[in-house]
Amino acid sequence: MGAASLALASACATPPPPEAPPPDLTEFHDQQVAFEPCGPFATTPTDEKLFANERLDCARVQVPLDYDNPDGARGEIALLRIPASGEKIGSLFVNPGGPGGSGMNFVATMASSNPLWTTGVLGRRFDIIGFDPRGVGASSPRLDCFTDADADDRAAGFDNALDQHGAASEEHAREIMRRCAESAGGADALTSVGTRETARDMDVLREVLGDEKLTFLGYSYGTELGGVYAQTFPEKVRALVLDGAVDPGKNPVELTIAQAAASQEGFDRLAEECAETPDCPLGTDPARATERFQALTRPLVDQPAPTTDGRGLGYNDAITAAATGMRAERLLPQLIDGLTELAEGRGDILLALRDQMTGRGPDGRYNGLMESFLAIRCMDWPRRTPAEQTEMNRRIREAAPFMDDGRPVERSHYACEAWPKPPSRTGPWLADDVAGLPPTLTVSTTGDVATPYQAGLDLAEALGGSLLTVEGEQHGVALVGDNACINDNVLAYLVDLKTPPEGARCVL
Numbered sequence: 001m002g003a004a005s006l007a008l009a010s011a012c013a014t015p016p017p018p019e020a021p022p023p024d025l026t027e028f029h030d031q032q033v034a035f036e037p038c039g040p041f042a043t044t045p046t047d048e049k050l051f052a053n054e055r056l057d058c059a060r061v062q063v064p065l066d067y068d069n070p071d072g073a074r075g076e077i078a079l080l081r082i083p084a085s086g087e088k089i090g091s092l093f094v095n096p097g098g099p100g101g102s103g104m105n106f107v108a109t110m111a112s113s114n115p116l117w118t119t120g121v122l123g124r125r126f127d128i129i130g131f132d133p134r135g136v137g138a139s140s141p142r143l144d145c146f147t148d149a150d151a152d153d154r155a156a157g158f159d160n161a162l163d164q165h166g167a168a169s170e171e172h173a174r175e176i177m178r179r180c181a182e183s184a185g186g187a188d189a190l191t192s193v194g195t196r197e198t199a200r201d202m203d204v205l206r207e208v209l210g211d212e213k214l215t216f217l218g219y220s221y222g223t224e225l226g227g228v229y230a231q232t233f234p235e236k237v238r239a240l241v242l243d244g245a246v247d248p249g250k251n252p253v254e255l256t257i258a259q260a261a262a263s264q265e266g267f268d269r270l271a272e273e274c275a276e277t278p279d280c281p282l283g284t285d286p287a288r289a290t291e292r293f294q295a296l297t298r299p300l301v302d303q304p305a306p307t308t309d310g311r312g313l314g315y316n317d318a319i320t321a322a323a324t325g326m327r328a329e330r331l332l333p334q335l336i337d338g339l340t341e342l343a344e345g346r347g348d349i350l351l352a353l354r355d356q357m358t359g360r361g362p363d364g365r366y367n368g369l370m371e372s373f374l375a376i377r378c379m380d381w382p383r384r385t386p387a388e389q390t391e392m393n394r395r396i397r398e399a400a401p402f403m404d405d406g407r408p409v410e411r412s413h414y415a416c417e418a419w420p421k422p423p424s425r426t427g428p429w430l431a432d433d434v435a436g437l438p439p440t441l442t443v444s445t446t447g448d449v450a451t452p453y454q455a456g457l458d459l460a461e462a463l464g465g466s467l468l469t470v471e472g473e474q475h476g477v478a479l480v481g482d483n484a485c486i487n488d489n490v491l492a493y494l495v496d497l498k499t500p501p502e503g504a505r506c507v508l
Contacts, residue, residue: 313347
């Protein structure tokens with residue numbers, strides 16, 4: 001083609017359409033927040049006790065259900081505040097993870113148990129804001145797909161540490177979707193609860209509370225939420241502390257397999273420590289600990305171990321209990337005691353650990369964590385075919401043999417396959433480069449069985465930020481205990497924006 005032809009082709013090319021202007025959110029940004037006592041915001045008996053703390057106050061903020069149509073239906077984000085007790089820098093937004101964890105419950109728990117969050121440096125310098133993301137707790141839309149009896153009977157279909165997000169059949173997947181949509185108030189509400197929307201909700205909260213820029217502390221899934229916010233609103237970030245990172249470069253299957261492998265590593269460490277005691281329920285030979293654990297748990301597939309409340313401890317319960325117990329060093333003795341009790345024929349201790357993970361309270365009521373987790377991930381993660389779901393389950397067993405029940409891997413459907421709208425993203429949750437982002441701080445623990453250490457390294461690199469390595473075995477360490485090394489580094493960053501030196505390390 002000659003020069004004249006090229007010029008003609010260029011002149012005749014159709015210009016790209018102009019980008020649509022951003023939606024006008026002025027009405028939402030200009031809301032007046034009315035804080036009040038937190039009692040009416042409680043959704044569980046546990047919250048009723050925590051929210052009675054007179055130091056706390058609560059409010060609701062309206063948000064668009066669909067940010068592409070801000071004049072349409074609305075949701076409400078409930079938030080809980082520990083007002084700053086000294087010279088205030090601004091608000092510190094907190095997400096405890098999940099997805100599906102209640103920020104209101106988490107911050108209220110910290111207010112009742114950790115002085116750092118009230119009279120300490122953190123509580124003096126920040127209004128600490130715990131909010132329930134849409135789909136969670138006191139916010140709306142709220143997910144309540146299954147009754148407490150259903151959850152006790154494991155009828156929900158996704159209370160399964162091995163067959164993750166699995167449904168037994170296409171019909172079962174449709175039933176999960178139908179019941180979740182009904183509880184949320186319809187298909188549009190159900191499909192509005194993805195991470196992308198929650199990040200935009202956070203920006204509305206920031207504006208409404210009068211913060212020029214966001215200061216954020218996120219644990220586990222909260223690292224993903226903070227990262228999505230940073231990618232969406234890099235110019236609005238003041239400080240991000242991201243503890244227990246979700247790997248930004250892995251797809252959902254890779255994330256799940258990496259987590260399974262980290263769980264096996266945690267189990268192997270547990271077996272080595274336990275073997276030093278003569279009465280270890282996993283035996284005194286760490287090389288045979290997986291075999292011993294399987295011998296204890298595999299019979300539960302056909303015959304649950306009896307428990308005092310009559311529910312029984314099934315196989316999935318025991319696996320979930322083990323995953324829970326390995327997440328924090330303080331829970332390891334309870335896990336060992338539970339395995340010892342199981343060897344004696346009972347399952348009460350392990351069932352209590354299972355209940356902790358699945359959000360079941362002492363009164364038998366569930367807090368909706370598992371349903372919120374599912375619905376949020378249904379909008380975040382690409383759909384999987386039955387063949388892909390089944391293959392993922394096989395790979396989980398391969399990566400974590402202590403979770404292998406010894407049965408053939410059965411064909412499984414993805415619990416989200418009947419969701420009424422496609423997911424809101426198809427690739428990794430964080431772009432390779434986030435331009436204009438200020439320094440961030442990622443905290444990563446070497447023995448974390450829920451979010452592997454390498455994921456923290458990858459996230460810090462992706463954000464171009466700082467890394468604090470913590471040697472230990474715990475999921476979530478920043479500002480939750482009394483470790484001076486960890487707390488001093490995190491507080492120096494949050495308060496003075498001073499990041500740790502390269503190679504900084506703390507020991508639990």
